[in-house]
Amino acid sequence: MAATTHTVTNQAPPLVGYDVFTSDRALTEAVERHLDPELLPVAREELEVLGLSAGSAQAQEWGVLANENPPRLRTHDRYGNRIDEVEFHPAWHRLLGKGVSAGLTNAWGRPGGHVRRAAGFLVWTQAEAGHGCPLSMTHAAVPALRTDPELAAEWEPLLTSQVYEEGLRPATEKAGALFGMGMTEKQGGSDVRANTTEARPLAASGEYVLTGHKWFCSAPMSDGFLVLAQAPGGLTCFLVPRVLPDGSRNVFAIQRLKDKLGNKSNASSEVEFDGTWARRVGDEGRGVRTIIEMVAATRLDCVLGSAALMRQAVAQAVHHAAYRSAFGGVLIEKPLMRNVLADLALESEAATTLGLRLAAAYDSGSETDRAFLRLAVPAAKYWVTKRCTPVAAEALECLGGNGYVEESGMPRLLRESPLNSIWEGSGNVQALDVLRALQREPEALNAFLQEVGQARGADHRLDGAIKGLLTELADLDGIEARARRLVERMALVLQGSLLVRWAPPEVADAFCASRLGGDWGTAFGTLPHSLDLAKVVERARAAV
Structure with a gap:
């Protein structure tokens, strides 16, 4: 029924039917660079x-459906046979299929592959973040x-x-x-x-059976x-296939799926191994060293995933x-709201610029860039992922009560925002990894x-x-106790350096004045009023 008591006005139209890539100036410029x-x-x-x-x-509808219909565990078939299968809504498969077909699991074998994939990952996971997990791990x-x-x-x-x-x-x-x-x-x-x-070795070379969880x-x-x-x-590192070469199921008993804060569309599980067949990857006793490159790559995806969430929130x-009016004018023109939006935009652009620089270092493969990544990846993972949650929360607040309802999409962004700071090592793990590199690998600091x-x-x-x-x-002296502060400063200095070199003057000026110059409050929206904030906000606007 049409409303008869009033006419609905002053509601922003949905942000839909736009190009997520070309509307993101920081990202398009990074790709060109x-x-x-x-x-x-x-x-x-x-x-x-x-x-x-x-x-x-x-x-956008796929993203909604994949989260409203989370995966379900089927441990047994109708006859009581153990199958350990996870069922997903068709929307999940469409999202994941689109990501695979777009090359988001294939960076290693094509020119500029890491930059192209990083940009694509940042773009596509704005539609829905949960399916980024298998894309990331496969890559x-x-x-x-x-x-x-x-x-x-x-x-x-x-895999590619x-x-x-x-x-x-x-x-x-x-x-x-996958x-x-x-x-x-x-x-x-x-x-x-x-x-x-x-892991107990079998007679055949490189084959083992696993018992544990x-x-x-x-x-x-x-x-x-x-x-x-x-x-x-x-x-030691091992490869465990779900299905054995003869077509039988490997022992992979899924005990339950995790009931998580966010990332609802994706399945995380508890698994038991009991005589599970596996193949060794690398030498015995070298498991961490073997898998460390995988960890580094997924940590970069944590940075990119957080940058994507921040960009979508902003x-x-x-x-x-830009559409909502209050107190006699459009919100985007109000000095205080403009300050908040500009502050959020700075955080988003700094994250995007840093993430693409790291991807470019992977493509370069030079000795200097490899050493740079050793420090820059954990520092970026520490800082960018931690900034994601306050950005999502403040952006939600910009929509007021409209942002607090599920239909806006903002609650889903907020629930997803803490994930990347935990996945692949929480903040303390990243900070300690930076200290380890500083103490053992002087070429990384250089x-x-x-x-x-x-x-x-x-x-x-x-x-x-x-x-x-x-x-x-x-x-x-006492470096471990102040490791978080040190890593935060490293990340901010790196972001500042990149923005000073590559961002428009108004963006670099605002970032340095607030994040490096000390003129910044504890909440968003406390940038110095003398800065050119209108240009910063306009740069962040997604054109429809």
Whole structure:
């Protein structure tokens, strides 16, 4: 029935039917900056197609349906046979299939692959974040498998395929495969060396049977998993296929699915191994070293995933403010709201710029960039993922009561926002990893300082922050207790350096004045009033 008591006015239209890629100036400029000019036409075309899909009503509906209809565990079939299958809504499969076909599991074998994939991941996961988990792990499994040329030859073509095939079958019968990961156990969590799962070698070389459990096994519907277990020679990495070559199911008893705060569309599980067949990846006792490249790649995806959530939250907030009027004018023109929106936009652009710089370092592969990544990835993972939740919460508040209802999409963003700060090691784990690199790998610090030093002399606040960071690095007494503060400063200095070099002057000025110059409050919306905030906000607006 049509309302007869009043006419509905002053409601912002939904942000739909737009190009998520081309509307993001920070992202488009980063792609142009980091890709070879010869690759740009093809890369832009593929990203624009993906951007239009991500901003479409169809993709947004898929995201809603995948979260309203979370996965269900079926442990047994109708006859009582153990099957351990996870059922997903068709919307999940459409989202995941689109991500695979867009090349979001394939960065390793094509020119500019990491930048192109990072941009695509940042674009597509704005439609729905949960399905990014299997995309990320499948992509990240490749460098770990390359430690065993035979396994890499068998699995890499399937993992980098742009064909998505759902269902459990032998990998040799599929045109594409997905990978999951299981490292943590009940008693250890991030301390994987406390794992108790046992790996007993079989007569055949490289084959083992596993007995034990995994407390968090992500994406349990995947075709294979990289797991850690204690072999006779110590903690070792193994490949566990869901279906054995003869077509029978491997022992992979899913005890239950986790009931999580967010990430509802994706399944995380508790798994028991009892005579589970596995193949060794790398040497015995070298499990952490074997899987560390996978961890580094997924940590970068934590940065990109948080950047995507922030970008979507900011785009929604700016869009709402551009249409909503209050107290005699449009919200976006109100000085205080403009200050809040500009502050949020700075956080989003800094995260995007940093994430794409890290992806470009992967593409470069130079010795200096590899050393730079050793420090920059955990520092970025620490800081960017922690900034995601306050950004999502403040952006929700910009919509007022409208933002607090599910139909706005903002609650889903808020629930999803803490995930990446926990996945692949919480804040303390990242901070300790930075300390480990500082103490054991001096070339990593040299490469980091070379990177931030490229902007020296361009902004006095950045220069002061670099000087303060050097002073703190020179004093290692009690360093663990202040590791979080140190890593925060490293991330901010790095972001400031990148923005001073590459962002418009108004963006770099506002970032340095607030994040590095000390003129910033504890809440968003406390930027110095003298800055050109209107340009910062307009730059962040998603054009429909």
